[in-house]
Amino acid sequence: MSPIWRKKVYEAKAILRKKRNVTPGIETRTLILELVKREPKTTSEIAKELNMSYSRVLLQLRNMTREGIVGKTEQKPSQYYLTGQGQQVLL
Numbered sequence: 001m002s003p004i005w006r007k008k009v010y011e012a013k014a015i016l017r018k019k020r021n022v023t024p025g026i027e028t029r030t031l032i033l034e035l036v037k038r039e040p041k042t043t044s045e046i047a048k049e050l051n052m053s054y055s056r057v058l059l060q061l062r063n064m065t066r067e068g069i070v071g072k073t074e075q076k077p078s079q080y081y082l083t084g085q086g087q088q089v090l091l
Contacts, residue, residue, distance in 0.1 A: 013029075013033060013064075013067075013069045014026045014027075014029035014030040014033060016029075016063055016064075016067055019063055025060060025063075028050075028052065028056065028057070028060050029060050029063070029064060031050050032046055032050070032057065032060055032061065032064070032070075032080075033064075033069075033070075033082070035049060035050070036070060036080050036081055036082055037082050040073065040079035040080060040081040041079055041080060042077045042078065042079050042080075043057055043058050043061060043077075043078070043080070044077070046061075046080070061080050065080075068083055069082070069083060070082060070083060071083045
């Protein structure tokens with residue numbers, strides 16, 4: 001019997017246009033997008049829910065902010081949310 005290959009599915013917006021895309025980054029961004037599409041969250045909340053380091057999550061949030069996929073509130077602590085551009089693909 002031949003092995004069954006499963007193709008991983010990523011959010012389309014997890015693929016960045018201005019940065020080199022590597023699988024761990026795409027996977028992390030996909031998980032982050034799944035969380036922030038439900039409700040805005042802080043970096044700490046995202047890191048805790050995904051059981052990832054704060055710096056790993058922050059790096060990906062900054063990358064997605066530069067691409068316009070997520071936005072950041074001005075109030076402290078900052079919360080990240082999907083922008084209109086980010087929502088277009090997820091809907």
